[in-house]
Amino acid sequence: MKTYGIICEYNPFHNGHIYQIEETRKHGATHIVAIMSGNYVQRGDVAMIDKFARAKVAVNNGVDLVLEMPVVYSLSSANFFARAGVMMLGALGCVDGISFGSECGDIELLKNAAKASASCTKPEKIKPLLEQGMSFPQAVQQTIALEHGPIIASVFDSPNNTLAVEYLKAMEMMHLDFDTFTLKRKGAEHDSLNASDGFASGTLLRQMIEDGEDISAYVPKDMADLAAEYEEKELLAYFDNLERELLFVLRSTLPPIIAECPDVDQGLANYIFHTAINTTSLDEFIEKASNKNLTQARLRRILLNLYINTKATDLMLMPPFGRVLAFNERGTEILKAAKEKAEGNKLAIPFDTSLKDLIDLKRPPVNRFADISIRATNLYGLASRTIRPCSEDFTAKIEIQ
Numbered sequence: 001m002k003t004y005g006i007i008c009e010y011n012p013f014h015n016g017h018i019y020q021i022e023e024t025r026k027h028g029a030t031h032i033v034a035i036m037s038g039n040y041v042q043r044g045d046v047a048m049i050d051k052f053a054r055a056k057v058a059v060n061n062g063v064d065l066v067l068e069m070p071v072v073y074s075l076s077s078a079n080f081f082a083r084a085g086v087m088m089l090g091a092l093g094c095v096d097g098i099s100f101g102s103e104c105g106d107i108e109l110l111k112n113a114a115k116a117s118a119s120c121t122k123p124e125k126i127k128p129l130l131e132q133g134m135s136f137p138q139a140v141q142q143t144i145a146l147e148h149g150p151i152i153a154s155v156f157d158s159p160n161n162t163l164a165v166e167y168l169k170a171m172e173m174m175h176l177d178f179d180t181f182t183l184k185r186k187g188a189e190h191d192s193l194n195a196s197d198g199f200a201s202g203t204l205l206r207q208m209i210e211d212g213e214d215i216s217a218y219v220p221k222d223m224a225d226l227a228a229e230y231e232e233k234e235l236l237a238y239f240d241n242l243e244r245e246l247l248f249v250l251r252s253t254l255p256p257i258i259a260e261c262p263d264v265d266q267g268l269a270n271y272i273f274h275t276a277i278n279t280t281s282l283d284e285f286i287e288k289a290s291n292k293n294l295t296q297a298r299l300r301r302i303l304l305n306l307y308i309n310t311k312a313t314d315l316m317l318m319p320p321f322g323r324v325l326a327f328n329e330r331g332t333e334i335l336k337a338a339k340e341k342a343e344g345n346k347l348a349i350p351f352d353t354s355l356k357d358l359i360d361l362k363r364p365p366v367n368r369f370a371d372i373s374i375r376a377t378n379l380y381g382l383a384s385r386t387i388r389p390c391s392e393d394f395t396a397k398i399e400i401q
Helices: 015-026 051-060 078-092 107-120 123-131 136-148 150-157 159-173 202-210 221-232 239-252 266-276 282-289 296-308 312-316 329-344 355-359 364-380
Strands: 003-008 031-037 065-069 095-102 179-184 322-327
Touching: 003 015, 003 078, 015 031, 015 095, 015 179, 031 051, 031 078, 031 329, 051 065, 051 221, 051 322, 065 078, 065 329, 078 095, 078 159, 078 322, 078 329, 095 159, 107 136, 107 150, 107 159, 107 179, 123 136, 136 150, 150 159, 159 179, 239 266, 239 282, 239 296, 266 282, 282 296, 296 364, 312 364, 322 329, 355 364
Parallel strands: 003 031, 003 095, 031 065, 095 179
Antiparallel strands: 065 322
């Protein structure tokens, strides 16, 4: 048994993901576990298709076990997103390696970039550049270029490279000795609006689904059928459908409370509040509030975190449980191995298909994260034209093969 982990979003699941799974198995993996964003994704958006359906498609197409990354982390910056995913793989205690895509496909270059990033994010090094008006990523990248050269710095020009570096840094921080397998991105580039050789980016596929176009050339059949079914039933979720709910929260929440959100200080909270009360649409608010230091993705994450009541202090905790969304027979073997290794594993957490059973453990961090999950899922139910029932975290069917 050789288990590899993949940290993912599958929004939607496409041929590029199948390619990664197949190559990971060729690399030696007998079992694959995916740590997947739930109903909210790291770019500050709702997932177009709900977490239970996406997890089922993943298991139908090569993944053995799908665990939900708690929304606290899936709606966070890359470093917290990566740490949570890596920690959950470590919590299983039976994971041998981690597989991730990258634009460079060079694991040694990525490891060198991770070391450079760790040394160049110290406040004393980047503070002068921040004071000159640079954003945090720009300041870090320029410092890396000065201290480690342009080749290492160029790694951070690409989003998957940047995320890969965060995975490696998280492994080092948690002393996890995973084998690291990186796969050079094939076909369409990240966020590209052009398809290539049967591969299309998630950005293009989401646009095609929204426009009612056929995506069957770029995704497995069950994913194409699912998108068509959700379109027909008006169950596809869109951020813009939450406009009134999010505007209400913006208009009714005072700056001191906004400042408790992740990635927000008091000055930014004041700025968000005063911008919000002078706008009449979500698009207008995001357009007026965003700038070079406050990206639209970060703003959307702040809005969603504000609604679901995520606090900055929640990010100081690591995931207190692992919610199982789908699994097959090999997935059962992963969970069994995790249970056997839990006693000697300092990162061990409970894993379960039932959120109710996790809540019944009566552990404060578990209950706190469960409350956030319930609130997030109930908000997600309003993101489609057809309003979904409440409490789907307790009623949705888990895929078991």
